[in-house]
Amino acid sequence: xxxxxxxxxxxxxxxxxxxxxxxxxxxxxxxxxxxxxxxxxxxxxxxxxxxxxxxxxxxxxxxxxxxxxxxxxxxxxxxxxxxxxxxxxxxxxxxxxxxxxxxxxxxxxxxxxxxxxxxxxxxxxxxxxxxxxxxxxxxxxxxxxxxxxxxxxxxxxxxxxxxxxxxxxxxxxxxxxxxxxxxxxxxxxxxxxxxxxxxxxxxxxxxxxxxxxxxxxxxxxxxxxxxxxxxxxxxxxxxxxxxxxxxxxxxxxxxxxxxxxxxxxxxxxxxxxxxxxxxxxxxxxxxxxxxxxxxxxxxxxxxxxxxxxxxxxxxxxxxxxxxxxxxxxxxxxxxxxxxxxxxxxxxxxxxxxxxxxxxxxxxxxxxxxxxxxxxxxxxxxxxxxxxxxxxxxxxxxxxxxxxxxxxxxxxxxxxxxxxxxxxxxxxxxxxxxxxxxxxxxxxxxxxxxxxxxxxxxxxxxxxxxxxxxxxxxxxxxxxxxxxxxxxxxxxxxxxxxxxxxxxxxxx
Amino acid sequence: xxxxxxxxxxxxxxxxxxxxxxxxxxxxxxxxxxxxxxxxxxxxxxxxxxxxxxxxxxxxxxxxxxxxxxxxxxxxxxxxxxxxxxxxxxxxxxxxxxxxxxxxxxxxxxxxxxxxxxxxxxxxxxxxxxxxxxxxxxxxxxxxxxxxxxxxxxxxxxxxxxxxxxx
Numbered sequence: 001x002x003x004x005x006x007x008x009x010x011x012x013x014x015x016x017x018x019x020x021x022x023x024x025x026x027x028x029x030x031x032x033x034x035x036x037x038x039x040x041x042x043x044x045x046x047x048x049x050x051x052x053x054x055x056x057x058x059x060x061x062x063x064x065x066x067x068x069x070x071x072x073x074x075x076x077x078x079x080x081x082x083x084x085x086x087x088x089x090x091x092x093x094x095x096x097x098x099x100x101x102x103x104x105x106x107x108x109x110x111x112x113x114x115x116x117x118x119x120x121x122x123x124x125x126x127x128x129x130x131x132x133x134x135x136x137x138x139x140x141x142x143x144x145x146x147x148x149x150x151x152x153x154x155x156x157x158x159x160x161x162x163x164x165x166x167x168x169x170x171x172x173x174x175x176x177x178x179x180x181x182x183x184x185x186x187x188x189x190x191x192x193x194x195x196x197x198x199x200x201x202x203x204x205x206x207x208x209x210x211x212x213x214x215x216x217x218x219x220x221x222x223x224x225x226x227x228x229x230x231x232x233x234x235x236x237x238x239x240x241x242x243x244x245x246x247x248x249x250x251x252x253x254x255x256x257x258x259x260x261x262x263x264x265x266x267x268x269x270x271x272x273x274x275x276x277x278x279x280x281x282x283x284x285x286x287x288x289x290x291x292x293x294x295x296x297x298x299x300x301x302x303x304x305x306x307x308x309x310x311x312x313x314x315x316x317x318x319x320x321x322x323x324x325x326x327x328x329x330x331x332x333x334x335x336x337x338x339x340x341x342x343x344x345x346x347x348x349x350x351x352x353x354x355x356x357x358x359x360x361x362x363x364x365x366x367x368x369x370x371x372x373x374x375x376x377x378x379x380x381x382x383x384x385x386x387x388x389x390x391x392x393x394x395x396x397x398x399x400x401x402x403x404x405x406x407x408x409x410x411x412x413x414x415x416x417x418x419x420x421x422x423x424x425x426x427x428x429x430x431x432x433x434x435x436x437x438x439x440x441x442x443x444x445x446x447x448x449x450x451x452x453x454x455x456x457x458x459x460x461x462x463x464x465x466x467x468x469x470x471x472x473x474x475x476x477x478x479x480x481x482x483x484x485x486x487x488x489x490x491x492x493x494x495x496x497x498x499x500x501x502x503x504x505x506x507x
Numbered sequence: 508x509x510x511x512x513x514x515x516x517x518x519x520x521x522x523x524x525x526x527x528x529x530x531x532x533x534x535x536x537x538x539x540x541x542x543x544x545x546x547x548x549x550x551x552x553x554x555x556x557x558x559x560x561x562x563x564x565x566x567x568x569x570x571x572x573x574x575x576x577x578x579x580x581x582x583x584x585x586x587x588x589x590x591x592x593x594x595x596x597x598x599x600x601x602x603x604x605x606x607x608x609x610x611x612x613x614x615x616x617x618x619x620x621x622x623x624x625x626x627x628x629x630x631x632x633x634x635x636x637x638x639x640x641x642x643x644x645x646x647x648x649x650x651x652x653x654x655x656x657x658x659x660x661x662x663x664x665x666x667x668x669x670x671x672x673x674x
Contacts, residue, residue, distance in 0.1 A: 051658045167574035171532050174568045178539040178561060185546075185557040192557055193542040216604070223600040224593045390632025391624075395646055397604050398620040402650060405616060406660045414608050425597075429588065430521075430528055448560045456554040 003133045010357030014365060019062055023362065026063045027370045028377070030070020035078050035381045038219035038396050040087050041071035042328040042438065046210040047403035049336045057340040058358045064336060065316070065359060066366040068329050069121065072272070072312050073374040074381065076113045076305060081106060081232050081382050089272035089308045092280040096293065096300030103296050106234035110378060111244035112298055113305045116255060118371040119248070120306035123259040124266060124313030125363045132349070132360070135321040139346035144457060145464045147323070147345075148450035149474035151443055153481065154269050154324045158436045160481030161270055168432045176437035179204045180444025187452060199412035206335050206441040207407045212417040213434050214328070215400045217424020219393065224425075235379050247298065254283050254299045255306050262307035266314025271327040271435060272307075279307030313363060319344055320356055323446065328435040331442040524588040525579035529572045536568025603627050615665030621647040 013019075033044030045064050052060035075087030080097035093113060100109040142150070155173055162169045182193045183203025194200040248255070258279040265275035283303035284293045293300050315326030316333075323344040325331040337344050342352060349356050384392075404417045427434055458464035466472040539561050546558025589597065603623060611619035625643030628634040634642075654660050664673070 051660060165575070165578060167571050167578060171568060171571035171575060174564050174571060175532065175535065177564045178535070178568065181539075181561045181564070188553060188557045190546060190557045192546050193539060193561055195538075195542065220597055220600060224589070224597050226593075226596055388632060390628050390634070391642065393600070394603075394607075394620075394624045394627045397607065398616075398623065398646065398650065401608065401611070402616055402620075402654065402662055405663055406654070409661070409663075411612055411663055414611065418605060418608055422601075426524065426528055430525060432528070451560070452554050460550060460555075 003129055006133070006353060006357040007129055007361060009354070010359075010361030011365075013058060013354055013358040014062065014361045019059060019362070020365075020369075022059055022063045023066045023366050023369050024373065026066025027070035027073075027366065027373050030067035030072075030370075031074035031077070031374055031377065031381055032070075032384070033067065034071035034074020034076075034087055035384060036392065036396060037078075037084060037222045038215055038393075039399075040075070040214055040218065041068050042210050042332050043215040043218075043400070044071055045329055045332045045336075046207040046215075047399065049207060049332065049339070050403065050406040052336070053339065057337075057342055057352075058355050060336065060340060061333070061355070061359050062362045062366070064333055065362065066370070068312065068333070069309075069363075069366050069370040070374070071329075072121075072309055073114060073117060073370050076117060076308075077110065077374065077378060077381060078385065080109045080113060080301075081234060081378075082385060089276050089312070090304070091273070092276040092304035093301060093308075095280065095304075096295070096297050099294065100296030100298075100301065101232045101234070105296070106232045107236045107240040108244060108247075109296070109301055110234060110236055111240050111375065112247065112301050114371050114374055115241075115244050115248055116251070116258075116302040117305040117309040118367055119255060120259055120262055120308065120310035121313045121367040121370075122364070123306075124263055124310035125360065125367065127263050127267075127310075127314055128317045128363070129360055132317055132321055132356070135317065136346040136349040139322055140350075141470065142346070144450045144453035145467065146471045146474065148447060148454055149465055149471050149478065150322055150324055151447040151450065153474050153478040154318075154443075155436065155440065155447075156478040156481035157269055158433070158439075160484035161268075161274075162433055162436075164431045164433050166485040168430075169436055172427065172432045172434065173436035173440045176209075176440025177444045177447075179209065179437075180206075180441045181448065186445055186449060199410065202408060202410070204416065204441075205407050205413070206332070206438060208404050208413045208416050209420050209441055210328070210332055210438055211400050211404045212420025213424035213427070213437070216397065216417060216421030217428060217434075219396060220421060220425040221428055223393070233379075234382065236375050241375060248302070251299055251302045254303045257282060257286075258303045258306035259310045262310030263314045265307070266311035266326050267317055269318075269324070269326050269439070270311070271315065272309075272311040275311035276304035276308040279303040309367075313367070316359070316363070320348060320359070321346060323443075325439065325442065328438045331435075331439045335442045518590040518594065519588045521584045521586045521588040522579060525584070526576060529576035529579060532575070533569055533572030536565045536572055538565070539568060540565025599631060603631075611663060611665075613665060615668055616662045617647045617651060618665055618667045620650060 030044060033039040044067055048064060048067060052063060071087060075085060075090035076093050079085045079090040079093040080101050083094050083098040085091040085094055097109045097113060158173060159166045159169050182200055185192050191201060261279045262275045265271060280300060280303050283299045284290060287293065287299060315330040319325040319330045319334045325334045334344050342348060401414050401417060404413050407413060424434060454464050465475040543558040543562030543565055547556035548559045548562045549556050603626060607619055607623035610622060621643040624646055625639040628639035628642060629636055654662050
């Protein structure tokens with residue numbers, strides 16, 4: 001019940017006029033960012049982050065996290081009305097959301113999506129409320145080897161659980177680590193990998209990388225597709241909301257399953273995108289009638305939305321309690337925490353309870369605010385997408401570069417954004433995952449420090465990662481994750497050779 | 508002999524792009540490993556020397572790039588990565604954007620944004636100058652209000668702001 005008392009205190013912090021105003025502002029900016037192609041949640045949070053450097057951390061995190069919720073909702077709006085996912089995690093919503101909207105039920109599709117998303121988000125926050133104290137208690141027993149093992153597990157699970165090529169995941173992730181080491185070494189004070197360039201001494205900010213990789217890279221992709229918005233006009237009335245509320249309980253099984261998938265994928269670094277696809281796939285597999293899927297089945301909207309949002313909120317838990325973010329956006333927010341002078345990890349719960357519980361309380365309120373706002377502003381935001389792209393495209397570009405400049409007042413960073421945008425575009429087209437790169441850039445220094453400190457503790461002996469049951473099991477689990485794709489390939493090769501051997505035998 | 512279809516003229520095949528990406532990441536990995544070597548990869552009284560971690564990371568990147576190259580060679584995907592039409596679309600977007608960045612270095616971000624917006628609207632969007640120029644200027648003024656006035660975060664400025672007495 002300790003958590004509940006903290007939560008009540010958190011609500012005390014959050015319930016002020018200023019913070020409620022920040023919530024509304026954050027959600028509105030988030031929806032805008034989610035609706036506009038090219039500007040997604042990670043990128044939007046990166047752009048806003050430099051503007052919060054001077055703010056009080058609680059206010060800043062409320063603004064940024066509410067932007068995240070808003071962006072998740074905005075992404076679903078364009079998926080349903082325009083068949084253009086505003087966010088990678090709302091791709092699965094287009095499968096049934098757009099067909100339902102085309103069939104003249106746009107309001108039903110939108111309300112179903114928003115309400116199930118809100119339900120998923122609230123379920124995620126409840127999970128965080130219940131688990132966070134416990135996870136932090138547990139993590140207090142960690143020292144450097146344990147922390148390195150947890151980072152290792154987080155990165156290994158990208159390789160093991162990722163949908164793409166494991167080698168490409170490794171390359172992308174290691175590039176992130178390499179970028180993170182550029183500049184001043186935090187332990188020795190030496191300069192590393194600057195190759196004599198004065199502009200590289202301050203290092204490469206992950207914010208600049210995110211703006212280039214996600215923001216401009218995504219825009220290039222959109223331009224290449226030859227963008228055309230044929231949206232469906234929609235206005236959501238109170239009656240639609242009531243009808244969707246009555247319809248939602250009938251989807252209880254899909255909701256429950258999606259929330260479970262979402263929370264799991266959010267806490268482990270699977271992320272919202274994987275969660276929404278997985279949940280959609282499960283909904284289809286277990287459906288009694290499969291023929292409705294892809295044509296506007298309500299379960300096909302409810303499932304990815306609930307999973308997407310519960311994963312998005314749950315990604316905050318490992319970020320706060322362990323310092324390992326569960327999604328790219330959470331990684332950016334964690335970078336923000338470090339810039340504001342807070343150290344993510346279990347000590348945060350002891351040193352900064354106001355911050356942690358203020359954030360958790362704001363997640364309850366912020367998501368309710370987001371559902372209400374997104375329902376009210378659908379017509380407004382779908383008008384924005386009708387602005388011709390020759391106008392809105394350059395505006396997005398200008399905002400991205402201005403945002404990159406504000407990170408360190410460095411013109412050089414604008415050139416870096418250009419370089420990262422090309423890399424992001426090529427990586428996306430060739431199916432290199434980008435989230436591991438960002439995560440590695442944010443965590444790189446911390447992971448390296450943990451590794452070096454463990455090495456100092458043990459005098460260079462790698463067996464320190466098996467020195468007790470806790471660190472040993474985490475390390476072994478990480479190794480198993482790394483080996484997972486290899487095992488999978490070996491068994492499939494064996495099966496194939498057996499099949500070909502079997503095919504050769506009958507004469 | 509050669510049964511593979513050549514990509515259409517002006518296009519880039521996916522295979523070529525995969526190889527180019529592997530080469531690029533491999534080169535970066537090599538650079539990182541060399542940079543690590545310069546930092547020292549031994550062991551001193553403060554534990555591992557600062558170059559150890561980058562050196563290892565660089566080697567893994569090189570190994571991984573070889574892996575992606577092998578994958579590309581084995582699957583030999585001759586699908587089209589970019590055909591001529593798409594390449595033109597990408598260039599039409601990227602060119603002005605690169606010009607905007609180059610212009611913003613001497614002119615500052617506000618002036619460059621106004622020029623960029625008005626230019627793209629007039630040359631690519633088919634707008635008349637009498638609507639493109641006001642929109643460009645309007646967005647620049649809005650940016651000024653948001654960054655300089657509201658959030659008090661300065662953006663890159665150039666001679667025009669100095670002449671107007673704003674910088």
